[in-house]
Amino acid sequence: MNARKRVIGIALLTALSVVGDSMLFIVLPIYWEDFGLTAVWQIGVLLSVNRFVRLPINPLIGLFYKHFQLRTGLYIAVFLAISTTFSYGVVKEFWLLFFMRALWGVAWSLLRLGGYLTVIEFTEQMNRGKFVGLYNGLWGLGGLVGMLGGGLLVDQTSLFFVTTLFALLGLLAIPMVVLFVPVSQPNTEIKPTTGTKVNGFSTYIWLVLATGFTMGFVVFGLFASTLSQLINNNYSNEWTIMEFTVGAATIAGIIQAIRWGWDPFIASAIGRRLDIASSQIRILYIPLLGGGLLLLILGFLQSIILLIVSLLLFQLMSTLFVTTTDTLATNTAGNSSNSIKVITAHTIVIDVGAAVGPFMSYVVIQYFNLITVYIMASALMTGLALIWYIYNRYTFKKSYNLI
Numbered sequence: 001m002n003a004r005k006r007v008i009g010i011a012l013l014t015a016l017s018v019v020g021d022s023m024l025f026i027v028l029p030i031y032w033e034d035f036g037l038t039a040v041w042q043i044g045v046l047l048s049v050n051r052f053v054r055l056p057i058n059p060l061i062g063l064f065y066k067h068f069q070l071r072t073g074l075y076i077a078v079f080l081a082i083s084t085t086f087s088y089g090v091v092k093e094f095w096l097l098f099f100m101r102a103l104w105g106v107a108w109s110l111l112r113l114g115g116y117l118t119v120i121e122f123t124e125q126m127n128r129g130k131f132v133g134l135y136n137g138l139w140g141l142g143g144l145v146g147m148l149g150g151g152l153l154v155d156q157t158s159l160f161f162v163t164t165l166f167a168l169l170g171l172l173a174i175p176m177v178v179l180f181v182p183v184s185q186p187n188t189e190i191k192p193t194t195g196t197k198v199n200g201f202s203t204y205i206w207l208v209l210a211t212g213f214t215m216g217f218v219v220f221g222l223f224a225s226t227l228s229q230l231i232n233n234n235y236s237n238e239w240t241i242m243e244f245t246v247g248a249a250t251i252a253g254i255i256q257a258i259r260w261g262w263d264p265f266i267a268s269a270i271g272r273r274l275d276i277a278s279s280q281i282r283i284l285y286i287p288l289l290g291g292g293l294l295l296l297i298l299g300f301l302q303s304i305i306l307l308i309v310s311l312l313l314f315q316l317m318s319t320l321f322v323t324t325t326d327t328l329a330t331n332t333a334g335n336s337s338n339s340i341k342v343i344t345a346h347t348i349v350i351d352v353g354a355a356v357g358p359f360m361s362y363v364v365i366q367y368f369n370l371i372t373v374y375i376m377a378s379a380l381m382t383g384l385a386l387i388w389y390i391y392n393r394y395t396f397k398k399s400y401n402l403i
Contacts, residue, residue: 003122003131009180010074010118011135014111015142016173017078019166020085021050021104022146025224026253027154027162030232034159036092044362046094046101047225051216051355053105055348061109062344065117071181073110078177080107082170089163109347115139116343120330126275128334129327133271136322137264144260145169151228151253205342207391208328209349211284214384215325216350218291218377219318221357227311228252230370234304255308259315266316270323280328281392287321288385292378299374 025047028035032043064073084104091097115135123131146166153162232248274280294314301307326346333342361373 004134006118006122006180007115007131007135008138009176010115011138012141013074013078013173013176013180014115014139015145016170016176017081017107017111018139018142019146019149019169020081020088020163021108022143022256023150023154023162023166024088024146026147026151026228026249026256027159029225029228030247030249031154031159035088035097037094041362041366042094044225044359046097047358048221048355049098050101050105050108051221051351053102054109054351055355057106057109058113058344058348058351061113062340064110065113066340070114070118071177073114074177074181075174077107077110077114078170078173080104081111081173082167085163085170086167087163089160109351113344113347116330116333116347117340120333120339120343123330123334125331125334128330129271129274129323130268131271132326132330133267133269133274133323134264136326137267140260140263140267142260144257147253147260148257149253151247151249151251155247155250203391203395205332205345207388208325208332209345210387211325211384212329212346213349213353214380215321216353216355217357218295218353218381219322220350220354222361222373222377223295223314223318223357224256225358226361226365226370226373227256229365230298230374231255231304231307231311233370234302234307251308255311255315258312259319263319266319267323270320271327274324274327279392280324280331281388283320284324284328284388285385287317287324288381288388291317291321292381292385295374295378295381299371299378 028046029043032040035046037043037046061073080103084100084107087100088097091100119128119131119135150162150166153165228249231252274283277283291314294310294317298307298310298314301310329343329346333339333346364373364376
């Protein structure tokens, strides 16, 4: 089976597995009492715990894939994804939900690291950006279904109906494991690629990891967990279309889903552009500075129409940010003497950021307000752009020819 089919297969079975988790980011901040929660801070904990669990789990998953088949890990991941998704509609106790979110963290580690290793193993630096974009774009379709479908259906039906439906949808991932994942143990010795070999964690690698942390913190953590609340704060009169109530959860789901819908096309196109770019760092400046400015604007907007337009622009920046960051990381891993160590570190820092994002956001909201959260995120992205500029100007050109 060629690289394209393998990447597509793993991306699609990942998409089926993430539907329930994606739904939770839209539904939980608004319907948190229906989940049996008693305090706002519990929202942040539940949206973060799966990321914290992955911090110690990710290195173990790397070892797991050295000794066991990729197919075995993905079977476990799919089973856990189905079980946890169903539990969200029947469990009404915070600590039980806490445990199920922790199990989902294990499932995502198995899925994500397996996908990264597939991309690294079967691609070269000259086409890796294209396949990173394809992989991210396709598994993001699960986010489209979860956020759009979850937000719309929960507004119209019930939480139990939606979680049961999404759990049944996850069953489709089981035959996909058989069809697309090889029986043989994956080759963890990644073939050499062109470019300078990097032994150990250089300053450049640490900057790539810092970028991964920021991406996880802002895109997958802070923004994803506060989007529905941001809309709810500016959405006083509910719209009705053909007798359907368009609530804040529905709008948030649509906005997130639009991004996941365009990702298979835009992310892949961005990846191809990155493959031929003379400097991938210069492209990285665009989402860091543009996204930072938009976050600052989002915190102060009061018009729902202007807010929706700005949110869509930020989603475009998010696609560029995620694709560029993952391309930098996989290229760095491909040029490293220990690719699994580098890509495992990349998954860890993303998870740290994605875990800290929701937790810190709701702590800040508890004591300050949502505007403060977005100012904080804007400062983080702008500051990282400045650090990359200083490094790229005075150090990088003298030391590396990777980008």
